[in-house]
Amino acid sequence: MANLEEFREETRDWIEINCPVGARGPGPVPWGSTKVKLNDASREWLERMANRGWTVPSWPTEYGGAGLSAEQYKILIDELKRVNARPPLTGRGVNYIGPTLLELGSDDQKARWLPGIARGQGGWAMGYSEPGAGSDLASLSMRATRRGDHYILNGRKIWTSDAMQADYIFVLARTAPDQPKHRGISLILVDMQQAGVQVRPIRLISGASPFNETLFEDAIADASDVVGGVDNGWTVGKRLLQFERSTHAGINTSGSQGGRSDASTMPKQIHRYTRIVEGRIADPAIRARLIRYEQNDLAQRLTQQRVIEETRAHAPGFASSAVKLTGALNNQDGDELLLHASGTQGLEWDTSETSEITRAWLRQKALTIAGGTKEIQLNIIAKRVLGLPD
DSSP, X not given: XXXXXXXXXXXXHHHHHHSOGGGBSSOOOOOSOTTSOOOHHHHHHHHXXXXXXXXXXXXXGGGTOOOOOHHHHHHHHHHHHHTTBOOSOOSHIIIIIHHXXXXXXXXXXXXXXXXXXXXXXXXXXXXXXXXXXXXXXXXXXXXXXXXXXXXXXXXXXXXXXXXXXXXXXXEEEESOTTSOTTSSEEEEEEEXXXXXXXXXXXXXXXXXXXXXXXXXXXXXXXXXXXXXXXXXXXXHXXXXXXXXXXXXXXXXXXXXXXXXXXXXXXXXXXXXXXXXXXXXXXXXXXXXXXXXXXXXXXXXXXXXXXXXXXXXXXXXXXXXXXXXXXXXXXXXXXXXXXXXXXXXXXXXXXXXXXXXXXXXXXXXXXGGTTTSOHHHHHHHIIIIISOOOO
């Protein structure tokens, strides 16, 4: 216990000295893309934390981490939250493919890829869904054909988030098309900076364009960058999805850490748009919905902590689907509540603060689609958590 207290004191002192003021509170969090220019505070914070191994604190030191124990990791998170420090690094590199490589990658792959991921030297996209393969992912048709020391990739991926700014992409592709659909699939790491990879933005109703269609026309990938073995991509790909869902669920202990406060700002937002009488929201229906939202938010955070304690290490399980789904549903309930409270002001569509309420309401409809649809999560919960029969 004394050693942990010493670690806390040392961590607190270091953060106080080294965390720039501009890296505290709301603001941009780097995800590794070399195409996104960082402000001075974000770049400085990333470099300092990477030098300590604290961008991926639970990773082994030889791969850019700090090798922290579960207890030390929790202390680090507490101390970051204490000063409202932003995470120094996030994204699919440290949260999805990095932990997958740690668990299933070869020694060569770990040595070549992980230190750069830990330092934010390249942003990653995710190449899973296709125009004809969404929830039924095993129906994917993209092919990877072996030619000497390389694979030649041809096909299309859809809903590839942030692909316009990504440097690399991990894709599921068919390496043995004559095999049954759940077999003959491989997970391959691909450099996006080549003529064979083209990205087309998809504009959303919210006005944002984070999603893209990605085309592969004779794109090249090194044969040594097949993760987990050739034709074993269905197993590897499913494991990566568990890391993805744990990140969406806020229970990730395998990659980057979050430092922002989790205190809800919903009451202040609601007060801004509703009539207040004697310090209370006048509308009893809105009061009841706000109370229910806050109760669910507290239950969600307690459940997150319980699952983290049960995980205790670096291997999220099927419970991540339950936490991911309940968190998404409660966030959407909060959006509905705020839109209702804002009344006609929420119908604005310009640069005002209230227009952002409507944009967020539209944008966060994707929470029950991204990272696995609500229906997929319910199936996983039924089969893998509750043990119900098919």
